[in-house]
Amino acid sequence: MNFRIKENAPIAWIAARFLGYKTMAIVIGKTIYLHGASVKTFQSDSKWMKHELKHIEQFKRYGFIRFIFFYLSESIRHGYINNRFEIECREAENQD
Numbered sequence: 001m002n003f004r005i006k007e008n009a010p011i012a013w014i015a016a017r018f019l020g021y022k023t024m025a026i027v028i029g030k031t032i033y034l035h036g037a038s039v040k041t042f043q044s045d046s047k048w049m050k051h052e053l054k055h056i057e058q059f060k061r062y063g064f065i066r067f068i069f070f071y072l073s074e075s076i077r078h079g080y081i082n083n084r085f086e087i088e089c090r091e092a093e094n095q096d
């Protein structure tokens with residue numbers, strides 16, 4: 001899968017503050033933005049990697065704009081934890 005990882009990303013810092021997490025990854029298109037973790041730390045955590053790679057797959061599946069729209073509407077209706085896209089990514093963490 002074609003993707004990029006960026007450390008110390010302001011957008012991930014904003015998301016971390018908003019959600020109350022110390023470490024954060026946020027995917028936009030094919031880029032994984034990190035806050036509070038190095039690329040090395042992120043890549044050594046296979047569950048975390050699988051989670052974020054699933055988000056990249058979701059972007060590809062629905063298309064960039066459509067996925068952002070679907071993701072935000074899920075978050076507004078169901079919250080972050082019960083967002084169906086997050087549920088799918090959490091399930092992917094335990095798959096090979």
Ligand SMILES: [Zn+2]
Binds near residue numbers: 051055086
């Ligand atoms: Zn997620």
